[in-house]
Amino acid sequence: MKGILTLFLLLPGLIWGAFTELQIDTLQQICSYFKVDSNLMLAIAEQESDYNWEAIGNSGEVGAFQVKPGTFIWLRDSIAARYELGNLEGVSVEKFKKTPVRQMEASVLFVRWLQDQYQEEESLMQLVLMRYNASSNKEAYAEEVLKIYQGL
Numbered sequence: 001m002k003g004i005l006t007l008f009l010l011l012p013g014l015i016w017g018a019f020t021e022l023q024i025d026t027l028q029q030i031c032s033y034f035k036v037d038s039n040l041m042l043a044i045a046e047q048e049s050d051y052n053w054e055a056i057g058n059s060g061e062v063g064a065f066q067v068k069p070g071t072f073i074w075l076r077d078s079i080a081a082r083y084e085l086g087n088l089e090g091v092s093v094e095k096f097k098k099t100p101v102r103q104m105e106a107s108v109l110f111v112r113w114l115q116d117q118y119q120e121e122e123s124l125m126q127l128v129l130m131r132y133n134a135s136s137n138k139e140a141y142a143e144e145v146l147k148i149y150q151g152l
Contacts, residue, residue, distance in 0.1 A: 018051040018064070027104050034083065034112040040125070041065070041108055043149035044132065047141065053100050059134065062097045065107035068134070069093045072106050079113055125149075 019027070031038035048066035049055035061068050076088040076096075087105055096102045114128040121127050129142035 018053060019045075023100055023104075026101055027108075030101075030104050030108045034108050036108050036111050036115070037149075039152040040145075040149055041104075041111065042152060043145045044107070044111075044129075046148050047145045053103075063100065063103040063107075065103055067103060067106050067110065069096065071110065072096050075106050075109050075113075080109060083109060083112065085109055 027041060028038045030036075031041055045051050045064040048057075048061075049064045051064050053064050055064065055066065056062055057066050057068075059068060072088075072093065076091060080086070080088045085105060088102065088109075091099075091102055096106065111128060111132060114131050115124060117131075118124050118127045125146065126142050129145050130138040133141040135141055
């Protein structure tokens with residue numbers, strides 16, 4: 001039952017839920033491969049969906065990280081090969097929507113790509129977060145994620 005139980009980590013002011021131990025380990029491995037801070041990805045998941053793999057956004061975003069299917073297709077077809085991520089090759093949008101590990105890979109890949117686009121900027125993390133989110137209030141979104149991130 002260990003892999004089925006939901007892991008709740010108690011941190012100052014935070015409870016992580018809806019991620020199993022295996023999913024957290026997997027996210028950390030993916031983040032390590034792409035050199036992306038796993039705490040940043042957890043902060044994004046909290047802000048986007050409160051760690052809900054079943055979440056569906058108003059514009060069709062899916063999963064804990066709220067990646068749009070169109071963004072997934074772009075990452076799969078145009079970006080993944082540049083980063084030597086073959087895991088997304090041939091993955092359908094339907095499979096992406098139903099598979100947390102593919103959602104993790106896509107979201108972490110997107111953050112890595114964004115970091116590479118803005119690597120010379122002083123406020124790298126703020127810019128990455130503003131580009132990750134497609135809402136009209138990007139600055140407020142980035143500030144909220146950064147608050148969560150700083151509390152992890």
